[in-house]
Amino acid sequence: MDLLEPTRYAFYLLFTGDPALWRIIFTSLYCSLAAIALIAPPAVALGFLIAIVSFPGRRALVVFSQALLSFPTVVVGLVIYMLLSRQGPLGFLKLLFTPEAIIIGYMVIAFPVLVVFTLSAVQGADPRVHETARSLGARRLRAAWTTLFEVRFGVMAAVVNSFGRVVSEVGCAIMVGGNIAGLTRNIPTAIALETSKGEFAQGIALGFVLIVLALGVNVALSVPQGEGGMK
């Protein structure tokens, strides 16, 4: 198969601002970023709590969160599909096959990633940070904030990881989004289903955008990190 011609056409599509193509890119970005923005604060808080507060069932919760990491995204899609289905308990919301349904799915997928990564970042931090802050008279919340600031790069890694997981996810997005052109068709679902029509140029262009996106997000996050990680 000729690879060069579709690739050339892919760049033509990208730089001439092909509206269908850019709409797909927008949908991907919108759903992933919205999901992460919504789920990151509670998930990071929970990861942090599990790390520093001991309570009965904590160990079970940690194991459960870690198990969720390897939960197939299509199962997440299936459960959300059944919940949002017309006959499902949340059918009245009429959310199935909307971008919002994809956002819900992404939130569920991102949740364990954020919790587990935050948890391990906090556990890996020097426990004296928290103790010192407390002994210096910091209130609980203030001390927590200090610790969280101390492990900010670990938390960032959690965010980047969860973004990476959802932005490249295809199973759940097809099931609950339906790959509807101009509405819920995003980069992975378009590559998976549209290329089957022989639209290779679009597939290559979208694959390229996905790589650039991943690179962009990581570069953006590495800027505040500075030399932080390099001791």
Next chain:
Amino acid sequence: MIGELCRSAFCLGILLFASVLWGQELRLGTTYTVEDSGLLKVLVPAFERARSIKVRAVLAGTGQVLRIAEKGDVDVVFSHSPADEEKFVAAGFGVARFDVMYNDFVIVGPAADPTGIRGEKDAVGAFKKIHARRAKFVSRGDDSGTHKKEQFLWRSAGLVPKWPDYLSTGQGMVRVLLMAGELQAYTLCDRATFSAQRAKAGLEILSSGDPRLRNEYGVIAVNPAQHPHVNRQGAQAFVEWITSEAGQHLISNYRIGGEQVFFPGAKSRR
């Protein structure tokens, strides 16, 4: 769900490896509607028994099946878009096209029928009403035989299907039916697949009977002159068998819930 996708991807993958190892195997490129209606599960074993040839089915929309066949990646094509199939043969990719069977497309939608097309005999008229009310319509949007027929109807109505609730999904027929059911939307479906999936979809046949809704299936052996490696004997055997009395008999006896959904359409080949 995405089973269709996995299935076709899986079949394609198997096919690429298998084509090298088992030269005598027949690779049959056919469409979702033949599989989704359950007919393929009847035809393939019967043919395998009759001619002692192993069959691997590759599933895709008609447009994609023809493209796969152009590259010589299947030996015989069984699809349903006569105009494209004739073009395929005329371009030298296929030996010849033979009629196999036919049924019809039906316009299905929610029982509430918000646009009032129930009983409409004129398919183009029904499409005009759906367009006029900007009703929810789920389209295959995947270049399949069904999608081509839908596009033909919009063209005949002099309309461009583009409004917020016209949803182009790029997915197989069963998936589109389920989506239309969920959204209580209209869609175009072949009668066989609809009969097989009616219970799950929760939709009703609202308009049928227009001669323009006829859905014709044809069979084409891929031209060995273009692709010398194709299984010429196997393809020829399949073409002969499916248009023979035995094949035609199986097709006319196939029932879904007691209903005949395919009608034998092979003319004498000589």
